[in-house]
Amino acid sequence: MSNTVQIYVYDLSNGLSRQLSRQLTGKQLDGIWHTSVVVFGREIFYGQGILEASPGKSHHGKPLQIVDMGETAIDEDTFNEYLVEMRQHYTADKEPTSVPFVTYKVFAEFNCNSFTNDCVGFLTGGSIPAWIKDLPSDFLSTPFGAALRPTIDAMFRRPVPGQAPTAPILQPSPETTAAAISASPNPGLAASLLQSVTSQAFLPTSSDTSASTSSLTAPPSVSTSTVSAPIHICTNPSSLHALLRSHRAVVVFFTSATCGPCRMIEPAFEDLAYSKTHGSQQDRIAFVKVDMAVGLGGQVGAEYNIRATPTFTFFLDEKKVHELKGVNVTELRTQVDLLLYHAFPPHTHASLSLPSVESISTNPILFTQRPTINNIITKLDEFITSASPSPATIAAKDTLAHSFPLYLGARFPAADSKAAPPKNMNAGAHLLQTWADATCSIAKTLPAAKVFPLVDLWRLAVLDDSIGSWCATASSFTNPVEIFLGKAVQALDESQADARNCVLVTLRLLSNTFATTTLAKSLLSLSGGRSEITRMLVSSLLHKDAAVRTAAASLAFNVAAFLQKGRVDKLRGVGGEIEEDGDWETELVSAVLEAISNEVQSEEAVHRLTAALAFFLRLSPAYETQLVPLLEVLQARQTLEGKLLKGGCGEEGVQKKEVRKLIEEVARKLCT
Template identity: 55%
Template sequence: MSMQLTGRQIDGVWHTSIVVYGKEIFYGQGISIVQPGQSHHGAPLQIVDMGETALDEETFTEYLTEMREHYTADKYHLLDFNCNSFTNDCIGFLTGGSIPSFIKDLPADFLSTPFGAALRPTIDAMFRGQAGPARPQAAPAPSSSTMPDPALTASLLQAVAARAASGSSSSGYLPTPAPTSPSTPSQAGTASLTAPIHVSTNPASFNALLRSHRAVIAFFTSATCGPCRMIEPVFEELANAKSKSNGVAFTKIDLSVGMGGSVASEWGVRVTPTFIFFLDGKKSHELKGVNGPELRTQVDLLIFQAFPPHPHTSLSLPTIQALSLNPILFTQVPALESVSTKLQGFIDAAPTWSSPLPKAEVKQVLTQLVLPYLKAKHVSKPPLPNVKAPLDRWAQVTLCLSSSLAVNDLFPLVDMWRLALLDPGASTWCASNRSQSNPTSIFLTKANDLLENSTPAVNPRNFLLTVLRMFCNAFSSEVLARELLSSNKTNIATLLVNTLLHSDATVRTAAASLAFNCAGYLQKLRVKKVRGEEVGGDQVEDGDWEVELTSAIIEAIDREEGSEEVVHRLSASIAFLLRLSPFYETQMAPLLEVLQARTVLKNKLEKGGCGPGGVTKQDIRKLVLEVAEKLCP
């Protein structure tokens, strides 16, 4: 289900073990050792030769004895500290290498999707703060617009987590110690792993951490170091508070565990506690001893250097900040029977029919599959949740109709898809569908071709209006919104540039709504970044695209003389495009000066600027003035 849930193919949630000296060793409920291929996980699906080791078995056994104090059942975390973390550490110790990247990087790949980023708090809630070697807690149902089915998601996650953390009863060499009470020193010593702290036990794992994070704070410690225990709570507190920022990692290296001493030697660490601060993989500062205030200062300084705050964060923008980031949606349900009848009439009247599907079969799909699905979702009270969406078949029919009907006759079909995209399952399916039958690609291409080659005999008003409203509804799903603004942003911009200046006021309003949704999605990502939340490594930002869209919106505002609502939505769009933009100083500010954006906006407030008396509604006037005076140079 990975494609439907995340928009990308994930072939497995991999468990790994290492086979060395004739034994299979893995981490779950502590460190377990069994005969190769005889663990409770069964026969391996794949065996990867990781090479040879020059170390003897006795040395490796000593290493495992040290590692068992760290790889205990209560520290297991599905993403941060799992079987693959252990296998990677062992490979690093034995060979200096690391496990394959498609396994090692799986958590990062998963979290880079909106679905994965939204699930992160749920996963943390299952694993963080457990006392003793307990099973993962039941997964609370996620509440997010990216979840096609929160209950299903929670049950799948619980199944994966239970399987991942399950242990073997045959750990003949290193049995898991009996749980101790929370008050005992051994339990207190493991509490640090309830904070988001990485444990590095060899140079390979440490260097991998440096490569994958912009800012790294490394705490070099040892089990016999009293001052280390004094400063450790401060380090853990900072890790809890600061590691939420994407690209920031806190790691602990115990010089007495594994190859921790080799990591220390590589960076010239001779005493503990020592803190080394890394920016883009390079050492930027070193701090020795117990100094909590200085540690806090240096952590803040490193994060500031890695992620300097945007200048707009210091501006007072109460009207802009009060704007809702929720997308504008067109949820009205027409008489579905009438829409279906109209579309069937267009099919019957088609002068030519180039589709390989007969007309009768196309109409059968529409009446027997599509119509019941739409009625179940939008007419039934309450909606029927178990009606299967006929998306693959419907998409084939859509491709057929797009090549057989005149573009003016396609708007009933587009209107049906407009309703369908309000269903999370349908929007997620569209986001993952890379075929030529994807309705978003079909209608976007049709609309842009129509705008470019329109003739007086063609009146595209109905088609363009329904297409714009359909794409507005696509933003009900963050998964589909991300896909559209990642792979179709050029075509989206072309559609907006042409429809924002349309002669029909209703079309202009729909276009302004789509511009608002695009800009609002960008703003939502930027606000999350400022707050230090993970946004899934989103690659939607594009300076040239945002310049083109901003230019079109400023021109549309300048020409809009009749609709205050259009001015309102476009002014909000400009506010979102400019506020916190990473391209503000280099591209946006110079553009605004050339376009005289401040003057254009203020003119809307004057007589004749929009209606006889200019914009009259006070909330719109406040917004226009704030954008003009605070964000336009």
Template identity: 50%
Template sequence: MAQVQLYVYDLSNGLAKQLSAQLTGRQIDGIWHTSIVVFGKEVFYGQGINITLPGKSHHGQPLQVVDLGETALDQETWQEYLDEMRDHYTADKYHLLDFNCNSFTNDCAGFLTGGSIPSFVKDLPTDFLSTPFGAALRPTIDDMYRRPVPGAPAVAPPPPNQPIAASLLQAVAAQAQASSSNAPPRPAAPPLAATESLAGSLHPSTNSASFRALLRSHRAVVAFFTDFQGCAPCRMITPLFEQLAAEKGARAATGGRGAAFTKIDIRVGAGGTLATEWSVRATPTFMFFLDGTKIAEVRGANAGELRTQIDLLLFQAYPPHPHASLSLTAVKAISLAPILFTQVPALDAVFAKFVSFIDATPSPSTTVPAKELLRTQVVPYLKGRFAPVDTAPGSKASPLPSATPMLLTSWASATTTLLGALSTESLFPLVDMWRLAALDPAAATWLAATPGGGPIGVLARIARDALAQSTQDKGTRNYVLTTLRLLANAFKSAPLARVLLSGSDGATLGTLVPALLHSDAAVRTAAASLAFNAAASVQRARVATGSGLGGVNVNNGNADDADAAMAADEDWQVELTSALVEALEREGGEDVVHRLVAALGCLLRFMPEDGQVNALVEVLGAHAVVLGKLKTESVQKKDVRKLVEEVASLCPS
């Protein structure tokens, strides 16, 4: 057993203690530098990892010595750990606030003893940046470590009263990164690209002890298990992870209401062992912890899901809404990804069926150009994108074709011609083609930029009018069913979904509401899927903007105006809520009940307490309606019953 000590130095040589209250309004006793002393050597991080005899570094004698306990590791194991860390704690990564000597000693303390360094050292950057003065000085500090970018604007000079402090910090930084007098000089390396965009509150974790210390010291933790060297998706998602750490980290978020972000490279230190401990089988893997307990996981470089889970974690850690603090395991487990209808039919057969309808019209010659466009351009495009021919083993697959504006414009014109020539019950093959096209990002972007959603809006109006006539014959049923699936697929594109939901003619809701009460189970299932997609989009918008959540916006201004408008538009939310409650009262199919309850849960989870939706569910007696589903035979699955119970608890009773 060997004793482990922490040497604590004040890089300001007493000036922080004298001037901090005057400059920051808070007493800061020192700008702490620490080193680890074990096996008769003092080890610290500045210009890389330096080793010297205890008390013989350029910092002189320590101001304080903290006993960290004993280590059961031998000196050879400790040396192997340091050798691995040299590639991680390099001079170019050093940052006075975010990645410094104290990051290193905390990592080492975890490796050696399973503990951590004292909180007064770890919390110093947070304490400093939480003051108005610290926040104002942050750009000056960042500029000390940012590589100049040609053509970038110059950093503004420090505000009044800051030049003295800036000069002090420059001196502190120079002393912090100076090499030990006993260490051989090492050439300065150029800054890594990843360090040009600094990420506040980004902590390294190279072993189980340092990771668990991080979990103990922060309410919310986002862990990124990565293999930066061998995993291309890891390298792709890393800049976004660092950006999110800067936006939503505990040091960057207002009032410290943020998460601690940590990267665990499975090739660095004991990172591989740590990954095994948490059953990480592939990289990248993201885990989300609340009060030390894992509450969610995302596998793969899914940027949208990563953002969503971070936002939800922060809402649970710092609940701005009463519902955020409830234990709603089933509601929280609802994926907000839209329900999509992606099945690809035999396109040649679909087209042949449609041609038979066209040829049966009184004047088929008027539709010849439209039919020819479908045959020569639309069907080949759909087959190429959604039913590509398998390539030979070892050959490189061709990129999937995307719809061009020229094709979409011509197709929209042909659709108008066919709508005027055919009866409603004959149009469902054409709607099915648009259903697939809505899954193509290029087509969705074009449709979102077209007034009313272009052809989709027109097709929705036809379905609405057909339902309004209370005709539920087979032909109308097929058309309505296919249109509902098309509208559900439109929610793969948030801009297109907003266009369809905010349409002045109300065609989307006009189709959805009566379809929820349709006599055909398949129609009701598609309608319930569309209702869920609409409700989930509301929850995502509320999370993004803080609407109805006590005004807290953890996105730090990154939500757009469209999200704000979506969250604030309660008119159609009220209509949808009313339709969901009525449909639930009548519905007997478990799958449909599941989707309806999930949709209602999304609308109610973060609803404004003084809003129209909250008042409506009380008037409708939604609590009794939802809870009543447990008394019927329509809900048997355990997970669905749990969801029903939790959504009922969100309804005012």
């Protein structure tokens, strides 16, 4: 035989919350809700432990609203056994301090509404309405709500059975009341609201109320000491299933009262629950605690094969997607952020299916070929000698010609060498500064057309992490990377016909700087070489020489991949800030599109440019506001699709299948 299940809803503010909440908190809150479950002709609720009265006969009077929750097939004896189990969890405990005090807190995890939700879950498999469950997060996100928390707690202080009461036992302290009132822009209204809640909240000794309170049978949960943790308590499978149905993202903490590691990580779990469900975020994710030793908590754990505590399980759309065991606060935070990232993509592109784009590695394109170092030194010597060098330049050449090639030869053995690269080989700061000073002296003497052998040595050198890291912090006046960059940009600006080799090798050098993250970050910073790299790219992408254009496309890809990786890391909460600049990205996207349009010879260049365009566009904060209008004006989709047609790139257009798929995907999904 089935029985009807209802919940009775009471407003502790007696209507004042609906009238005054917007003035007091800035939000419309229709009530400060107290609920009870009514079944088998009994009204059962949580206050000073689990209490019971005839329906509508409790000290709260007539319910404001009655909500039908369906019917239950569970018999009354089974429900009574469940309540006995619940009394171990929903107790009238006192805190570890000397002040007698019930664990009931209106805005804590152990409150009348969480108890009602647990009972409804056990009886029907459903859950109470969200407008009741989510009251704590909504209310506590306001300054007045935050100040009111200790006052609300104080309203429910009761003496422990058998212990002499402390007077006054039914009044919040003047300090907590004053703090809540002062947090409101209208103290008079705030005082009225508090008085109304106070008068409704206390449990009088009435013959109309038949209540029983269990004695303390287990240590109080750590979480009962805070009112700021909007955590759902589940003691049965039905209650958890209801929460999984009502939230896209759910984190479940399996714990037990006797688990020491659980107590260690519980404060971090509570902090996450508060920070991730605060204010406007309250409907995004649910944080749930299951005590394996309480009620049917063991059945909940068995369903998900939980064998040890603490264990955290992560659910997305009712499916378990990850499990974390033990005390690892950093990993817990990371997994919560990752769950939110997948449940609520922070960018329109994050929910797009882009298999071709996602298959592109964000690793930089590097030019690692080892030149014949002795030939490079010989060529450099010829160029310096023909330039009528000063004694200082000759001394710089002699300095550079000895230790620098020796280090590079040992660090990067020739392909046919049997010697293995030495482990943990690092150039000291003093030696690096000596090489950099000598390089600066020679670069000032040689024209751009004759400096490329020296550039090629540093092109190889920056692949060494110790050299790349040193360049990241070196002065711009002696930093070889910035010196060569400036020289190549000048050659491009002046259209120096004989500077092709300098431009080509400098582009490869710049691509290799992305082997060291700190060096790439410094070069792309607003205060670093970003403007010079941009000038270099814009000019060299349209160079008449195919090798130069391909090298420029490689550099463009590395810049875009660096941005893309930073954006993904930032969205997942595992990386630092990156310096976004919509105007800069617009300039680069425009240059890349023009280069794609003009490139009719090199399919490799088109491939790298399209990949760069994809990374510039995907997840860009400036996509909607600046890049979309640019893509429309420049007819980006038509430009890309033109590369697939005859004559678009080569006689038959782009031929490689994977390149064609990438072009189609970028054109149709990111450029429209």
